[in-house]
Amino acid sequence: MKPLLALLLLGAATPAIAQHTGHTMPMGMPMPKPTPTPTPKASPKPAAPTKKATPAPARKAAPAKKPVTRPQTDPADSRASPPPAEGAMDHSTMDHGAMDQGQLDQGTAGSADPSMPEDHARMDMGAMDHSQMDMGAMAMPIPATAPPAAAGSGPPRAADAIWGAEAMRASREALRDEQGGQKFLWFMADRAEYQMREGKNGYLWDVQGYYGGDIDKFWFKSEGEGSFDQKAESAEVQALYSRAISPWFNLQAGVRQDFAPRDRTYAVVGVQGLAPYLFDIDAAAFLSDEGDLTARFEGELDQRITQRLILQPRAEVNLAAQDIPELGIGAGLDTLELGVRLRYEVAREFAPYVGVEQSWKIGKSADYARLRGEDPGVTNYVVGIRLWF
Template structure:
């Protein structure tokens, strides 16, 4: 074909070539759509109605984005699922970073003189000593009707000291028809050996019937289940005597209290007046009503057994070695 024929075919085929295949010169001019997007104010836009769940953020480069000017206080992130986000590439070192100003200077360590001025040595009078307290308690002050005549009995104790150590004064006795059959006074020093028990040492004087003095050694305290108990060993020459007692407060109400009690004595050695073995056993129960916490009248029942030499002495004084009585009395402390 000649040249004219080729020229005609070229002119016919030229419009059929797609525009994408044609070279376009690159310019720095921004597209109108992009220019319009940069001038848009996104602060007034409500993104809550937009569905971002279909958007793929994995291809987005967030490293070039400046989030410092963004206000996140109005954004609700409660519905966003952060479990698929990978934060391993984020640099958290600059978050919340503070810089020390030029005026911040570290405090020097305290000197020995400063510490001595702040914490002076305690003098003897400045130390916190245990407070000195005291108590007087009349456990029993009672009366009853008996064959020899009206009887009276008491059991009191008083102490002064602290929670650690105390001086004790104890007294108990019985009188019939205006004549005292037995009177005993104990003077003891007590020191705690556990939170619930005290060890005591001192002397006991039997004013009646024989005026004998005993060395006393014992313990007293509260057993499990709140039984108030005591055990004493008395020594006088070759004579040895053991005394144990226990009692329990059973609260029937806030003010009505029933107290069963038991006391027993036994001779450990044979003596001129006291034989070896069991000597006396007292069991009883008293019901008291607390008018106040300090004052409580009561009524009760008690039975006393005498064994061996103690029973013989009771019969010699005109009493039975097995007697019981109904009592009425009062209990108070101050």
């Protein structure tokens, strides 16, 4: 009776065992604890596969290939993986839960792939602590000392010995031309405007430009103003040699010729450039052929409201060392002009503007203006164009 009962119990347990073998365990069943896998001993051949494991593919021992037998998978198990390709590692034979990276230290015998290099197989990846590596120490240190004297001991024209002095002379001249030796032509009409004022409307121009390189230039300037239907109140032209005395300033010297109110020639010495806080400065002294000494100071500042809308305050002061009655100029402070212009740069080279400017004749110059029946103080509302190329 007992043997018969044992056979019945074994037959009832057989479907459950087959189901566990196909990895289709019912939900809620406790997962059995994995059995520790003993560390395989060093052997020139791979360890024997466990139950239902696919054996490693046979190595080529002869030109003829031996057929490789594959274990049959359960057709009912939809999660069964396809057999691995020939020569590829079969991960289904590896127990990743019990695998220790330290096993790689056993040599190629303990590796899953016999073709793995021995040095790589012996690397204990778990023992490598990358957080302790000082990556900064791997960079080459920057020397804090001066270069050795031998670094500059070579000949200054070593290429001449290879290509010849004539060929290198032409190359060096071309290099100088390409790296700052070019000549440029630049022209700007800083003010070309129509002035609206009480009584008589007028006009004004103020242009300048240069031709030359970074150090030496030829400058030309012209400015003047007047009222419509009348002769120009002032008109002049300057021709100047300019020499750079700093990255920001040029020393200028030359001649000035006046055409109104009288023809007169002046010697000119001045400076022009960009002062701190981006003030454009143009200051010059003039000595006429009559011995009259005068001076002029102009300053402008561009204040960007947007990338194209710019507000420009401007000031001009004229001085004289003595009275010049025929020109209506008194000694000391002659005239003072203060104005502001708002321009819009349609393009960087072309900008229309509007503004207002107030001018005063001061001291003896104001007395000369009253004697001629003129107002010493004038307010001008201006519309103009600023352009350059």
